[in-house]
Amino acid sequence: MGSGKRGLLAAALTVVCAVTVLAAPGTALAAPDPTPPRSGSGTASTPATNEELESIRLQLEDLYHDAAVATDAYNAAEELAEEQSAQIVGLAKRIVDGREKVADLKALAGAAARAQYRSGGLPPEAQLMLSDTPREFLDGSERILQGQRATDHTLAELTRTQQDLEQYAKDASTGWEKLEANRKAKDAAKKKIKKQIAAAERVESQLAKEEKERLARLEQQAASRSQTAWLGTGILDDIEGRATAQGKKAVAYATDQLGKAYEWGAEGPSTFDCSGLTSQAWAAAGTPIPRTSQEQWRQLPRVGVEDMRPGDLIIYNSDASHVAMYIGDGSIVHAPRPGRTVTITGAGSMPILGVVRPGA
Structure with missing residues (x-):
């Protein structure tokens, strides 16, 4: 060195x-x-x-x-x-x-x-x-x-x-x-x-x-x-869920924010943090959900990863400190962290804690 x-x-x-x-x-x-x-x-x-x-x-x-x-x-x-x-x-x-x-x-x-x-x-x-x-x-x-x-x-x-x-x-x-x-x-x-x-x-x-x-x-x-x-686990072979009308609206809102900067505590319209993006997306779809990723994990109905469909929220890390929206084909849209922008990436790119479903 x-x-x-x-x-x-x-x-x-x-x-x-x-x-x-x-x-x-x-x-x-x-x-x-x-x-x-x-x-x-x-x-x-x-x-x-x-x-x-x-x-x-x-x-x-x-x-x-x-x-x-x-x-x-x-x-x-x-x-x-x-x-x-x-x-x-x-x-x-x-x-x-x-x-x-x-x-x-x-x-x-x-x-x-x-x-x-x-x-x-x-x-x-x-x-x-x-x-x-x-x-x-x-x-x-x-x-x-x-x-x-x-x-x-x-x-x-x-x-x-x-x-x-x-x-x-x-x-x-x-x-x-x-x-x-x-x-x-x-x-x-x-x-x-x-x-x-x-x-x-x-x-x-x-x-x-x-x-x-x-x-x-x-x-x-x-x-x-x-x-x-x-x-490699073959998870996509099992995921066949189709988005509901509300789920499509939530996904459309979230993907419309691509490129906007991450800012802690922000709920839009120009900047977002991770749960600010998901909560506003589902509010736009007509279903208010808790503001934080930890409360989204605690309060919303849980579904198996193999049963998820576009619009569902994937909760990451053992302490539920991050959340993203599943958009299909093994991908998510999320606001990653300071210095980054709202982006699309692989759903398995971070350790998954579980999946929750707003509007269930």
């Missing part, structure tokens, strides 16, 4: 180790020390061997994988924050309506109390003895009894409404606490995403143009090997 390449690998490992330390619990989120810039395109140092570039490719794969996991956490927190905010707004409206109802009920109760005061508050027996027309008194007594029942109902409803108001206030307070905790989780995920991507970009910046081109070829070769191995 040339001395220049030793410096390159050392720099790459320094960045990876720094990010690993940053990701550890209880570690301060200090930025890693910048790696020294690398000059020349092979003239000032010995070009990297394929083995060295393969090592860098694997390091980048790990960094971008961790960024994808953090992106899923960010997207989930974003979606939850929207739900929590909507709940708080709903509770606030209930509190306003409840206060107006309390005011109305208090007015009714006050009117009943004033009417009773004007009657002198005499007991019914005394009023009967003093009455010139017992028949009228009895009729009036019935009306008084009805009024008392209405007053009792008003007071009971007033009590219930006041109790509801207290509960709404408690729920709103709890909602604010959850929203604040969720905001902190989202901020932490955002910081991790940026650090992982910055670390990967720093590693790539150490490569000369020719080395970047060779690295890209190594990535393509690795994906091709995985796809060939997947196809």
